[in-house]
Amino acid sequence: MSKFEIPKTVNPDLDIERKNASFNPDEMAAFFWGKQEIVEMKRMIEQEIYSDLDDPLTHEFASYEDMASIAIKHAVAATKKLRAIQDRINPGGSEVYPTLMGGPVGAALMPAGNPFAVHLVMFTRALKGQGTPEQYEKFGRRADNCEIIGTFAQTELGHGTYLRGLEARADYDRKTQEFVLNTPTMTSYKWWPGGLGHTCNYCIFVAQLYIDNEAKGIHMFVVQVRDEETHMPLPGVHVGEIGKKLGMNGVNNGFLGLKDYRVPRMNMLMKNQQVLADGTYIKSPVSQLSYFPMVYVRCMVAIGNALMLAQGATVVTRYSVVRRQSPIDENEPEPKVLEHLTQQMKVIPEIATAIAYRLAAANLYLLYNQTAKDISRKDFSRLPELHALACILKVSCSYDSTFGIERLRQSCGGHGYLLAANLGNLFATATAACTYEGENSVLYLQVGKILMKVWADVLEGKKLMPTMAYFAECGQMTQFPNWTGTWDCLVKALQFACVGATRVAHRSYSARLKAGQSQPVAVNNTALELTKAAELHGRVNVAGNFYQEVVNGKGKDKRSPQFQKVLENLLELHLIQTFFRHLGDILRFVRVTENEISALQVRMEEALITLRPDAVAITDGFDFHDKVLSSALGSYDGNVYERLFDAALKHPLNKKPVPDFFEKYLKPFMKENAIKAKAKL
């Protein structure tokens, strides 16, 4: 075998880790994905759909134009494959298609990103959820069938978070019973919608509705942007790509300008509000539902980003037991880098964090489904709580996964910088979630405002939402109870810190209100303290939820003692790491002695050392297919160096020994320098 060929066997350094693990990773897989049956279905599907994929680096070496073409090819192939499986195993269901088009499976099938993503997640859902049955028949069914491809054109070049600021307008023309759509300024151009550039022929155009020049608020209009036969932009439509990005360059994000573009009255989605033929406007009766779809998307973001962090942790854990560097004892050979305590600290807490978010997101999704059922019975009581939880989880999970993945990437040294490691792409995808679907700072402030309301309720002795109940409990105590250092104590310390931060923020906020500031001005001036309180509320939720799952989780009785021990070790690490991460916030309100802090330092180091031998098995248990990881550093077989070489040799510059630029630029330059040097002598 040549030294560059990828061995068919598992690298012994990785193999031994699996042999020495204390538990069976299949148990982790069932825990991590929710159920054994889900894992089995996932494996069955992945075996079927990954056999004929292009090399994932192909699009990276292509010109931007070719790359766009490759992305469309992949999206079409992915859709066909997943629909076929769905039709076979559960016709009409949605667990395979479209669910798997997002997340890890979608990333494997469409490594440059999915230009149909917004079509699937928002265009079809809005037609169904916001359209009348007739509108669904006219547009929705064709969209579901992918006879047409659409997107959701809301964000504008100059307007994002603040929806009421959108400038695009739809004027009702009573005479023709049409809406006249316009983007009257440059800043009102739609900007960002996925697939809008050159993929879609339809979109939902979000605009201010005007009847007789009177604004009626934001509404949705179905707009055809390209001819179905020729794909040429229709008259009055200015559409194109917005340019290259940090990542997801196959998504074909686009811009759209409309000039006096007319659509029939029935192209406005009219399920909840209507414009009658004579121009009479009928308002939506259910305004509190307007943010319910966003809750769903934020829940999906949290799940998606938790999985990305888990992917990153898998890659880096495997690499860290294959890579050898720097003897710990100078007389010994170079150890696996995971023997270095600093490397353990970079990798293992991210494993625990990924699990903590995975569990929190799964529980949020349960609450979402429960609330959806409540809503169908006209019970809206849990909506505010769900909203707050979805905001906070979306924010903290997107931040922690983004910066976690970057730290993991850095922990691979230079090799993490290669695209073949696939950690850079993971980062680029994860970080996008910090600014889309509700910019993180804005969401933090929304939660901060909710906490001000909660604290006011505490002061008035009102009943709190279940996930806020700890505010009343901690608020009643003048001092933190005895420090015991137990998990319960650690969660309680976080709660105490959050309540303290909320109380402090409320003090500043009330003082500003009393001084005559309006509520929104006072919110802005207190924004830093509100953000801090919101951040801590997020920590309380994730840590508290992890604690409950490990100690009292539903499936606890069925866990093997070995696996339960692993979960407890992960919980121990996560709670102590969170304690140190928020040491300042805690010490501000909770007295912890230097000895108690030092004891936690020792426990954290012990947790790392205890988890070290199981690190590979835990991440094996995340059950990511090699095609999902798509990483020379993190494949299941651990043949890191051969795979790095293999990736390098595929590089287009390596196809010929001398590149064209030598004769064109390099040689004339060097020769000219030689001639000049000679002339000087």
Add this chain to the structure above:
Amino acid sequence: MSKFEIPKTVNPDLDIERKNASFNPDEMAAFFWGKQEIVEMKRMIEQEIYSDLDDPLTHEFASYEDMASIAIKHAVAATKKLRAIQDRINPGGSEVYPTLMGGPVGAALMPAGNPFAVHLVMFTRALKGQGTPEQYEKFGRRADNCEIIGTFAQTELGHGTYLRGLEARADYDRKTQEFVLNTPTMTSYKWWPGGLGHTCNYCIFVAQLYIDNEAKGIHMFVVQVRDEETHMPLPGVHVGEIGKKLGMNGVNNGFLGLKDYRVPRMNMLMKNQQVLADGTYIKSPVSQLSYFPMVYVRCMVAIGNALMLAQGATVVTRYSVVRRQSPIDENEPEPKVLEHLTQQMKVIPEIATAIAYRLAAANLYLLYNQTAKDISRKDFSRLPELHALACILKVSCSYDSTFGIERLRQSCGGHGYLLAANLGNLFATATAACTYEGENSVLYLQVGKILMKVWADVLEGKKLMPTMAYFAECGQMTQFPNWTGTWDCLVKALQFACVGATRVAHRSYSARLKAGQSQPVAVNNTALELTKAAELHGRVNVAGNFYQEVVNGKGKDKRSPQFQKVLENLLELHLIQTFFRHLGDILRFVRVTENEISALQVRMEEALITLRPDAVAITDGFDFHDKVLSSALGSYDGNVYERLFDAALKHPLNKKPVPDFFEKYLKPFMKENAIKAKAKL
């Protein structure tokens, strides 16, 4: 004027900021770059060299192969331009060429990165510094003239930080008076050197020297890898590109394998150690100097990364006064996003941090030059201190700039994700510095080890190096003196926290030594506490240095009162932000009451609000040319939206209305779906 044309005038929202500034940004420019004359020379050069540059997005849309060619073209042009200016203004000097090839000017000239960078920074310097005069005549002069292009081939596929682990070998053949060079394993292939792929025809090959199979340690050998006329790899040479990366894709990083490749004895660099013709080995007499060149490079990294953070802060500050979003008071129009306190907190502290690092790096460079002079007089006394400072500054500056740039990018919402913002590239360049030139965790540990020595010296009452003197001072106090909240108090609190962390680490470390662990094993087991102490030592240095520069700096008397006030506000913000960032580390060892903490919170908010009106002028004072910033969001004229549109319209997909992928993939897919749907009815 069409709505997409870029106005020739400055955006009024940016213009008004400049009119309302409290000071003249030219004063900041002279302060930031060190001297008025430096700023003037910089401006003169930039005006001359930027007139004919390609669009910086061109290479982003090209195939990888074309991009490599563009990078070489740019590198050749940049070299010619800067050499011509150098020859004109100060022949034989180095302030223009090669100095400006790195840093902001180089980034403007070579937006895909510089494939000659290692040639300039390491190949030519090593030939001069490590070669004999004859060797310089033979290789160095030609390298300086760019008649040949070389690189520095040290890192291997399987070996980085730990130099002694390198596997490449050079066996001396007494008979032919040659070295036989080999990379005997796959992991011994050289991997990473910039320009090695297809640019260089020479390199310095770093290998274990063997004489009669006896290892003599790491040595450097000049190796020709490609024919000077044909550029074909020479027999025995296997060379190529290592693949696409997160950034700097024009750098042409390469791999190199050698098989029984022979070079004459005089190709080993012999200034400090020699192999005589008969195989006699003569050791270097100055081993303590081996890390001196690394100190220089780390100093350059700190300067470079401080400038990158300043660039990012400039872009985002300008964007933040043009972008309007979300009313603070619902009755008012949407304000500039910089009116939001959360945005101020994201942007203004990064401005202060960039200045703090710029000052710290400049002082480190002074110390480096002083030490270089000392060394030439055989005085090595300040070398350990310089080494520690260079390590710590490289680490903290690379980390803080990397994560700072990413936070800045996120603070632009979605638009920061576009390459046209040029914040993604800045991040990719900054983060590379976290792992090259000494991996950050390894450097932290080196400093941590030095601190263990320092603490032992404190316990023994020994004299400390000047930048460590605070360990003795704080170590003598049993308790922190009265909290006053002054700048002095804030710096002292950081010192106290660092000394506390060092003491705690030393306690753990000594206990492990006493328990019988070897020194390196005890270091590994104490690594987390050592890292924490090292991190805090870095903070002390940067914050303390900033404080000294503002309060007692050399040019202080010449500063206008307005500018001095701005510097003081920046210092105030930086010190309080650092306090909150390390609140836990401080509260662990320093008693600060809740009221005192709240007072600092108020001061931090006030500092933000005070600095807000000067934010644009301060970043204007960083004096970055538009070609350096290369950002649609951050150009001097603030015509953000027109420039975003301009960048989008250049996109290759926008050159024709319908992309090829429509007929090829999309249309057949949609039509087929329509036919199937009909068949089902």
